[in-house]
Amino acid sequence: MSYAYTDAFASPSTVAQLPRLLMGLDPAFRLSPSLDPDFLRWGIAFLRNASAGRFRRNTLAGMMLAIESRAALDQLTQRHGIEFARSAPGKLILYRSAKSFAAAERVAAMKAEHGAKQSLIDAGQAVAIEPALGAIRPAIAGAVFDRGEEVGDPYRFCNGARAALAAHGQSASWFRTDIAAIEPDARRPAIVARDGRRFAADRILLCSGTGSLALARSFGVRLPIVPMKGYSITAAPGEAAPTVSITDAANRVVFARLGNRMRIAGLADLARRDAAVDPRRLATLIASARAALPEAATYDAIESSWAGLRPMTPDSLPITRPIAPGVIANTGHGALGWTYAAGSAARVAALIDRED
Structure with missing residues (x-):
């Protein structure tokens, strides 16, 4: 770090x-x-x-x-x-x-x-x-x-964080799930998988690295990111x-x-x-x-x-802000994702708290 x-x-x-x-x-x-x-x-x-x-x-x-x-x-x-x-x-x-x-x-x-x-x-x-x-x-x-x-x-660290989430009993994981699109909505946004499954939530955090580009385009947003x-x-x-x-x-x-x-x-x-x-x-x-x-x-x-x-973003800073109704980005960390991870997450969590 x-x-x-x-x-x-x-x-x-x-x-x-x-x-x-x-x-x-x-x-x-x-x-x-x-x-x-x-x-x-x-x-x-x-x-x-x-x-x-x-x-x-x-x-x-x-x-x-x-x-x-x-x-x-x-x-x-x-x-x-x-x-x-x-x-x-x-x-x-x-x-x-x-x-x-x-x-x-x-x-x-x-x-x-x-x-x-x-x-x-x-x-x-x-x-x-x-x-x-x-x-x-x-x-x-x-x-x-x-x-x-x-x-x-x-x-x-990722394994430890996953174990901590599981210990709280308020999380579920769907690994190896190919996501096709995100459907923004101020009340109930959703993630749509390629196999047809739909996951609705109170908020969606877009934190897919360079994969964020295609997912953001699925609802008409162009993120300034280049791999x-x-x-x-x-x-x-x-x-x-x-x-x-x-x-x-x-x-x-x-x-x-x-x-x-x-x-x-x-x-x-x-x-x-x-x-x-x-x-x-x-x-x-x-x-x-x-x-x-x-x-x-x-x-x-x-x-x-x-x-x-x-x-990579043009200014080398991550994007941590709402980009559509019910969708918040936490992406674009460049070469410092490991360094910025906890701080970016804290900023996004504070943003959600303010919205609530």
């Missing part, structure tokens, strides 16, 4: 990199251009959000939501005893050029004005915090360290595996220790709509991870791989 690393994707620096990204010169990024009107509208809105002023606003808004989310997660887990291997090893964000580190310093100063407690450190200090970085010390221009950043196992495909691998730790979470900004790859396993994630394939694992892109992630931290994991013995679609 990245409570302070909430930098909006739309920024002046991203726009400056667009020619390079569009030509495919960054192996971590792929763009699938489309003349689809929704994609074009999203792109225009993204460029509007790429100004310095909007980058500041969106980044700070994301940080405030993340802080709310940490408090909401604390309350939720304490109340229901949900255990998901949560720990706070801290996070080191590595920069490999003086220019990128100087830009990070400016963003960190902006966040510090609003309560973030991040430390700007040199390569020697980074290695002192995480000795596994010793082999790449000469390549580190500087780093940002936040000791409050956390890790946790989302699969275990951004990402990958992750899980492997046993290597000989120099970090215990602190590491984000290598240059290689666009993240390392997180989950017990006796290393989780590595990265890549950003914009507008890719299939969640299948592409072996070529998976190889790119592994190569990027090797380049970043050669001994972090047993790269020749990957235990599992995964690909998923991040629901």
Whole structure:
């Protein structure tokens, strides 16, 4: 969970990199251009959000939501005893050029004005915090360290949350149910399954990630969301595996220790709509991870791989508001769904309470 690393994707620096990204010169990024009107509208809105002023606003808004989310997660887990291997090893964000580190310093100063407690450190200090970085010390221009950043196992959390709901006896689950449409109604909205079943409710929360697009279209609403495909691998730790979470900004790859396993994630394939694992892109992630931290994991013995679609909004902020009578959206969390989840849920719950 990245409570302070909430930098909006739309920024002046991203726009400056667009020619390079569009030509495919960054192996971590792929763009699938489309003349689809929704994609074009999203792109225009993204460029509007790429100004310095909007980058500041969106980044700070994301940080405030993340802080709310940490408090909401604390309350939720304490109340229901949900255990998901949560720990706070801290996070080191590595920069490999003086220019990128100087830009990070400016963003960190902006966040510090609003309560973030991040430390700007040199390569020697980074290695002192995480000795596994010793082999790449000469390549580190500087780093940002936040000791409050956390890790946790989302699969275990979801199982714990489901058990907590079942213990209250006021929930029912219909897994593997293909939904065809949503029927808004101020009094009794409904979900319609493809097999003809109809589920009526007091409220419907649309929280289906990139799947929210088609469901919202079923009642005439177009959500400003584009999928951004990402990958992750899980492997046993290597000989120099970090215990602190590491984000290598240059290689666009993240390392997180989950017990006796290393989780590595990265890549950003914009507008890719299939969640299948592409072996070529998976190889790119592994190569990027090797380049970043050669001994972090047993790269020749990957235990599992995964690909998923991040629901990206133009401002990098989730949509948490009513979008039709009886229907409330909680979607568009981008790459920070795990970070924003509890805070977004708390905001939506408060919204429902006010409506009632």
